[in-house]
Amino acid sequence: MRTGFLAGVIVGLSIGSAQAEDAVKVGVVQSLNGPPAITDFGDSYLQGIKLALKDYQASGAKTKIELVVYDDEANPQRAVSVVQRLIQNDQSPVVIGTVASGNTLAFAPILQKAEIPLVAGPSIATNITAQFIDQKPSYIFRCSMVEKFQIDAILDWAAKTFEKVGLIHSTTGYGMASKTEIENGMKARGKALVGIEAVAPGVNDLTPQVIKMRDAGAELLLDFHESFELVYRPMARLNYHPRVAGNWGLSSLKVADIVGRDAIEGTVMGQALDLGSPRTKQFDERMRKEYGSEYRWPVVAALGYDAGQIVFKAVDKVGKSDPKAIRDAIESIDGVSAISATPARPFSPTDHECLDKQDVFLGVWKSGDVIRMN
């Protein structure tokens, strides 16, 4: 049903664009179908972008903007092909997306080469921006959590709280990149992991891997698999209940529902949105009114909103479909009143990240809610 709706949106937008030839087509690639852990991200980020578009249109800005949304279905080949479609068919001067870092890493070089700016999100792999930042100029920006900052925060806490730490990771681009960062991070803190286990895609039963962790005596399990819930499943039967820590995906209500509130109690993850501030509360209420129960992930939606804001503001400043000018406008953008911790002037020629290290903190599941860990 959602695919049909999306097809209808695209058709409707294309018909609209036939009349409004001067509308700038902002391309959006998100994962809207696939593993629940991933579509959670994609849906929420897109909700934020759409609300930002609504606000942009209500503000009476002169440049017409149209969203061209494609679903990459959490598949790297499909992600690359829809980005090529955005470049060649839709002539998009700017792209926002996507969820899986592997997918973003697959099409970022294409956009850099085509000289079309990309605001990556919600993917978090550190080298999405890092591998292009030295290029003059870099077309790749990111408005999302950065894995390095999350991992740093988690490892700082892990190194001083636990003796034995184990890691289970997937063999996707994201999983392998995380593994390298974690290994290096532990080494830099003078510690070693007691066990590292990989999980191939399509494998559903992690009993062998969790047995190995248990035998190694891991007190803290780092869960860097996209389907976070798989790591928890064998724990009941092995009577092994270590502390679990992972990336911000673990803060999703959907994951908590699948794993169970009891099993997820005490799980730690990176966070970047403080629901305590009044501005955030206001955003939270607006999203709830707009999307109802579909709205379930404040931090990801907030970052989607900010990414949308930034891109639309830059496009409006340029006034037309000019990728190079839009890139410059994004890099020099100022006066952003962000919902997330993104500052008013988030970027510079040497910093293409919305969020910086000090904006990331650790959250923990306590009695059915994610709260800031102190």
Place this chain on the structure above:
Amino acid sequence: MSMTNILQLLVSGFAMGAIYTLTAKGLFITHLATGKLNFGQGDFLMVGAFLMMGLLLSGLSPLLAVVAVLAAMALLGYLLERVAVRPLERSGDQTGGYAWVLTTAAIALILQNVVELIWGKSAQYSPPLFSSKRDSVIEVFGIGIFAEEAAIIALALVIVVAFYFFLFKTRWGKAVYAVAFNREAAALFGINVRGTIVLVFVVSALLAGVSGTLVGPLVSVNPYMGLVFTIKALAVASIGGFDNPLGILAGGLLFGIAEAFSNYWDSSFGDLYPLLAVLVLLAVKPAGLFGARAADVR
């Protein structure tokens, strides 16, 4: 590796192996009677899993849900025979004798797309059968067995025994073998050949359906999970030797155990090794471990 770990892996291996065995038995019985099998057997399993999930999520009790799913699968099996297999008999030699591969695979594709239309492409989680949380664990000799796994193993054993009984001790079972041996002679003996053929396809679909209802809580279900199960069921049927029901049981359990241990030793490529092993085995012994080299006296 400690004894506890070995036992724990054996249990996981047995459970998945039981699923593969049941699925492969479906392939076996249709191949026995007609020389054809359902290339969408894994997708029938997928449909069974989704139907079960859908019914459980809508509040139906597990027992009623199972009955409903089995009824639906029986119908699906009948339709498969009627639509994808029977019409080909009329064309006979013109289609080259293997057109059923395409037609059953086509049904599989249709099923995948229908399921996708209804439930979307995303992976879903089937609710656990025996409690509201995923922690109904039975402790035996220091290892934990999920209640669902215990159910699968127990049920698979019951079904295999029932199957054996059906094939070799009942009239319908003997009818199946008669039809397999020589259709025309069987007809002359008063055996309802058409009915027997429909029966084997219905039984095959039921076996896939049972596997589907049981496998849901163990894995995550998505519309494209069928192909892997079809391939593994074919591998298991090949190990067991296509004609031997006990051989298929042994083959399925061996495959499941090989999978569990291979994931333990090398988690990045866990699923690869059992399939490689089957490849090597078939190269060395094409009739499978238990295939009988019986003379064809037709």
